[in-house]
Amino acid sequence: MNTLKRAILFFLYILPLITHGQDSVKTHYNLEECIALALKNNAEAQKSANSSQAASLDLKQAKAALLPTLSGSFDHNINTGFSTDPITNAIVSENITSGNQRLNTNMVLFNGLNLLRTIRQQAFAYKATQMDEQRIKDNLTMDVILAYLQVITAKDALEQYKQQRDVTKKQLERLAILNRDGAVAPGEYYDVKGQFSGDQITVLTGENTLRTNVIVLTRLLNIPYSQALSFEPINQLPDVSSASLSQEALYERAAASLGTLKAAQFWKESAEYQLKATRSLYFPTLSLGANLTSRYSNADENRGTYMDQIQDNLGKGAGLTLSIPILDGFRRRINVSRAKLELRNAEIDLENTENNLQQQTAQVLINLQTAKEKYLEIREQVEAYKESFRVAEVRFEAGDINSVEFLLQKTKYDQANISLVVAQYEWQLRQRIANYYNGQR
Structure with a gap:
């Protein structure tokens, strides 16, 4: 009995925690929340952040190379029988315990500015990886916006499909009564019945499209898919009277705000310093060294x-070392040639990135203007077909037109x-892309 009582008390204690955990699972998102979640959870975004941290460590290591090195060593030996006295170097027959202690330091005084140029190379590489991280996040943001709008588009389209099905269902119910009473030609009834089946299939297809688009979005957000997920609609259309952007201004703002062009510029500068650092290895290296030694022996x-x-x-020592490269199998010359090729590749990438960005900004404005004009034209078309369908519905119910003419007008209005x-969400998408290139986050 006590065991049962404890089990009941435990259940009553744990139930609120379980319920609270279930309630805390978020299922409704807006666009801004989706973007933030993707930037936090997406695997590619996380890897890009790790690459930036790795480049930061490379920069720290390059700076630390300016510091002198310091190393110490200690050994302890036990010899039995005949052995050499470490103090007198005489052969003795006794047990000897001995040891040596060493402390060494070394510092590069000059190596053709290789260390300083390597620091500059790594500094620009670090900036480039940061811009690459921003570029990846920029692309991810655009992908999330596209996927989100596809979800909202599919959702609104599904509502339209259901409304179209309901209109057909209403006519089918009316014709079913008339057909049963023999007051309408059977062909009229079966035409509308076939249309109703087609509308049902369209609704099923729309539901599948919606679920598929939600899965695509959850993949970007890196969260589990659930049928309980819902997304806030975007009801506000862009301003029809908003001033048009110039292509030159959009390019300049995109170059300043996006990471794409900045990353290419920093990679080019990093390649320039890599070439300088590689050439500096032709110069001699001068280093300063010092040591501190001692020993111990029971003999x-x-x-x-x-x-x-x-x-x-205790012994002390210091000295200068000059290392002059004479022949190393042409390794330095080959490394310089490789660095030149890498610099040329970076210059090609920068030029290509500049051209691509210029073309992209031009295409963004073209797509935006086209989407805007398309939406306005289709809106007028809907108004016209709405009135045409209203008249056709009245005439069909009055028997003035047959089912073929009615379904033709309905199809035009539905489409x-x-x-x-x-068109509404395509305009939304194109406007948001333009805003993003314009530096508006």
């Missing part, structure tokens, strides 16, 4: 304590409504 007749011997046997939904 020393005047030995004191361990620390006494360390102090008594115009769907086209209006698609």
